[in-house]
Amino acid sequence: MDVDKNLLKTLPKEFGCAPSEPISFHTQPISFLRHLIDTPHCLKLAFTGSTKTGKIILELAAKSNLKPVTLELGGKSPFIVCEDADVDKVVEVAHHALFFNQGQCCCDGSRTYIHEHVYDEFIEKAKARALRRIVGDPFKKGVEQGPQEFEISPLLCLRSKLVTATKGLMRNVLSTPSNLRRYIRSGVESNATLECGGQRFGSEGYFIQPTVFSNVQDDMLITQDEIFGPVQSILKFK
Structure with a gap:
């Protein structure tokens, strides 16, 4: 051109x-x-x-x-939680490993592998933590998640x-909200369980709800691609 x-x-x-x-x-x-x-x-x-x-x-x-x-x-860095982990503590660590900077970090822990013995407990607590995450103007006190990169x-x-x-x-x-939602749709269509989020947040700006998927498999797009957004994909291992 x-x-x-x-x-x-x-x-x-x-x-x-x-x-x-x-x-x-x-x-x-x-x-x-x-x-x-x-x-x-x-x-x-x-x-x-x-x-x-x-x-x-x-x-x-x-x-x-x-x-x-x-x-x-x-990158698609794994975050691995073993069966003897302190679930309450590791839920918070895993949350920040993925959602830091709106999930726009090259070394995010974007594949969360949880041992089957603590999997169900982790899912419930990870979902609850994501729902508590405060989205909005990042310059305001208490806000944890700002807009996505435009x-x-x-x-x-x-x-x-x-x-x-x-x-x-x-x-x-891939970091724009419309393409983040494309990844989220892909997760749903691949039969991953959308635990929370998955929608635009508010009517203005590039905001996405904190999103958590469970029952994720290794062959899914949300496991293989770097989403570069606030989408936590949780997998089970034995």
């Missing part, structure tokens, strides 16, 4: 960057990334986003000037030490 090419030429100058000075972009469209990676003037690229997009970036970088690439890609257009962010496409493409798309 011509507009993308023009952005690459004009934005650094408009923000007072020297031609050789590294800059940072927040971007979503893949066409913009293609132009950024293809230009020989881009000597180094670091990317935070989905594994799928990371593979595309490596391929494009190899086809251009073999520029070095640093990737921080999607969809970002290709904009110049700030100067940095590397040319960085951060939160690019799939990550931005």
